[in-house]
Amino acid sequence: MSDVDLGALVADIAREAGDLAKRRRGEGVSLAATKSTLADIVTEADREVERLIRDRVRAERPGDGFLGEETGADRGTSGLTWVVDPIDGTVNYAYGIASYSVSIAVVEGEPDPERWQGVAAAVNAPVLGELFTAVRGEGAWLDGTRLAVNEETPAGALLGTGFGYDPATHDGDLAMVRRVMTMARDLRRMGSAAIDLSYVAAGRLDGYFERGLNAWDFAAGAILVQEAGGSATRLELDSARPMLVAGGPAVHGRLLDIIGGGA
Structure with missing residues (x-):
């Protein structure tokens, strides 16, 4: 699988995971009002979203490693590792603030931030309706628009x-x-x-x-x-x-x- 194909898979999984997180947040508000606490709902949503991502990776890329916030690390055999935060911004998520995301990266090499090389990434902010993606050597993108950092800050x-x-x-x-x-x-x-x-x-x-x-x-x-x-x-x-x-x-x-x- 090429880097570009891998990037498309990362984006697809991030999109599916974001949809699940958003859906569980809506369902959880109703449930928390009657049966449980919202903190429990958020914790379970974290775990469920990470399980979805891990299951998709196992099905599509069984040799890849996995490093997740909720389920820990599996080294894998391919030299690639998926680094996953199923819900980044859980306090926002709990409070109903839109600024939370699903964050998925695929990196090559040792599963150590100082030693790996980034291959592909997706950050999905499902309530904001934005999916940011990147592939090694192909740039970073949002909705078909190539992204670029700011070069000058004349006003600070x-x-x-x-x-x-x-x-x-x-x-x-x-x-x-x-x-x-x-x-x-x-x-x-x-x-x-x-x-x-x-x-x-x-x-x-x-x-x-x-x-x-x-x-x-x-x-x-x-x-x-x-x-x-x-x-x-x-x-x-x-x-x-x-x-x-x-x-x-x-x-x-x-x-x-x-x-x-x-x-």
């Missing part, structure tokens, strides 16, 4: 970020925001890293930074950014909460300067 950069759930980390995250705001026009916090990175690829954000992301949070989005002409870099890899920085060339470089301790 519009940046995205996110915060960890542990209250002990909030002071550090807010201190980093204060440092980064010296180069920013404004800040957005969508609540889904995959959507944030998709928006960088689409030029809706100039850059993005966040600590403590897992591989499945950023794998697909990083491929989108790179195929749209930008960069995604991880810093402080020996820390408990590595930093991810993404953006077009100028913004990416400036963020690295600031976050890495420069001016």
Whole structure:
């Protein structure tokens, strides 16, 4: 199977998984009102969506590895691994906010973000009605339009970020925001890293930074950014909460300067 054919499969599975997540959210609201808690519904939706993706991969690509948020890792034999976040932005999902997504990447090589190479990706935001896709060497796309990161930010950069759930980390995250705001026009916090990175690829954000992301949070989005002409870099890899920085060339470089301790 060519990279392009693989990309089409990734997109098809992401579309089906997004439809399921959206449907389960609607059904779960009614169920939570009578039989259970919404938190239980969200947890089960996460698991069910990941099962759907894993089952599709097993049927179509039985030799491929799988790394999922809910079901862990299988190494596989083909040298390719599917890296999956079934619902990225579960708090948004629980609260009925549209900014959640299904994030699927296929990577080649060791199942380690510092060692793999991105092959194909899809980020489906089903309520927003947008499916972002990318294939190695073929660019990043949305509805037939090729995406490109922003090259210039004359009025200052519009940046995205996110915060960890542990209250002990909030002071550090807010201190980093204060440092980064010296180069920013404004800040957005969508609540889904995959959507944030998709928006960088689409030029809706100039850059993005966040600590403590897992591989499945950023794998697909990083491929989108790179195929749209930008960069995604991880810093402080020996820390408990590595930093991810993404953006077009100028913004990416400036963020690295600031976050890495420069001016």
